[in-house]
Amino acid sequence: MSTTATIPPIGGTVIVGVPIDKAFRVFTASFNAWWPHQYHIGQAEVAEVILEPREGGRWYERGVDGSECDWGRVLAWQPPHRLVFTWQINGQWQFDPDPEHASEIEVRFTADGPGQTTVEVEHRHFERLVGGQAIHGAISGGGGWTLLLDGYAKAVASEG
Amino acid sequence: MDAYRDGGLGLLGDPTRRAIFELLARRPCSVGELAQQLPISRPAVSQHLRVLKDGGLVVSRAEGTRRVYRLNPDGVGALRAWLDRVWDEALTAFHKAAEAAPGDPEQEH
Numbered sequence: 001m002s003t004t005a006t007i008p009p010i011g012g013t014v015i016v017g018v019p020i021d022k023a024f025r026v027f028t029a030s031f032n033a034w035w036p037h038q039y040h041i042g043q044a045e046v047a048e049v050i051l052e053p054r055e056g057g058r059w060y061e062r063g064v065d066g067s068e069c070d071w072g073r074v075l076a077w078q079p080p081h082r083l084v085f086t087w088q089i090n091g092q093w094q095f096d097p098d099p100e101h102a103s104e105i106e107v108r109f110t111a112d113g114p115g116q117t118t119v120e121v122e123h124r125h126f127e128r129l130v131g132g133q134a135i136h137g138a139i140s141g142g143g144g145w146t147l148l149l150d151g152y153a154k155a156v157a158s159e160g
Numbered sequence: 161m162d163a164y165r166d167g168g169l170g171l172l173g174d175p176t177r178r179a180i181f182e183l184l185a186r187r188p189c190s191v192g193e194l195a196q197q198l199p200i201s202r203p204a205v206s207q208h209l210r211v212l213k214d215g216g217l218v219v220s221r222a223e224g225t226r227r228v229y230r231l232n233p234d235g236v237g238a239l240r241a242w243l244d245r246v247w248d249e250a251l252t253a254f255h256k257a258a259e260a261a262p263g264d265p266e267q268e269h
Contacts, residue, residue, distance in 0.1 A: 035256035
């Protein structure tokens with residue numbers, strides 16, 4: 001009776017000195033302005049990272065060559081309080097459309113006052129990703145992620 | 161760079177090994193169960209499993225009379241640790257962007 005072990009979610013909290021509406025707007029509409037561009041998946045350098053502002057919307061990158069690469073989908077769109085989207089890149093370093101293979105990111109916005117908002121992020125269900133570790137092997141040829149993955153590779157190597 | 165290769169991750173460049181790895185990502189399996197789902201023999205599956213195990217990507221455990229293979233939870237934990245860092249940096253950047261963004265909500269943005 002074995003099942004895939006659950007991997008603990010990642011949690012992050014940040015308190016921003018802006019109203020809740022603005023916190024939500026910057027997180028979503030201005031996603032491209034703050035997401036570090038070195039974290040990307042496509043072959044081409046990133047021109048833009050887009051989170052479409054609606055349930056069912058795409059989360060994707062557009063390369064400088066015009067190519068597009070999906071990252072996930074918006075599952076819940078409840079401005080300005082809550083947002084859920086998926087990260088579903090499979091072991092071949094490609095978008096896996098199967099929702100059962102999707103890890104999930106929930107973002108909750110809470111107004112602490114008129115000018116302060118707590119933003120909590122939870123990235124969960126890593127165990128659903130097919131070949132989560134294979135991502136590393138698949139992109140060993142280079143690309144923006146390689147730099148960061150080097151740290152991951154060292155961590156894995158030190159396990160051995 | 162050597163550590164990169166020796167960490168076992170280059171092992172997934174082989175399509176069959178990757179297929180085995182992905183089957184194990186779905187659920188733990190015995191050699192027989194893997195062989196049923198792949199166009200290769202049980203000895204071939206065993207050989208690939210040994211390589212994956214030596215590389216630290218899978219672990220095995222005896223369950224009664226059979227041996228069950230699964231992804232190494234420590235390895236997936238390492239992936240998670242890496243993503244943890246991605247989010248850490250992304251949220252720091254979000255913090256800066258939110259506080260630097262223009263003050264009033266605008267209709268057209």
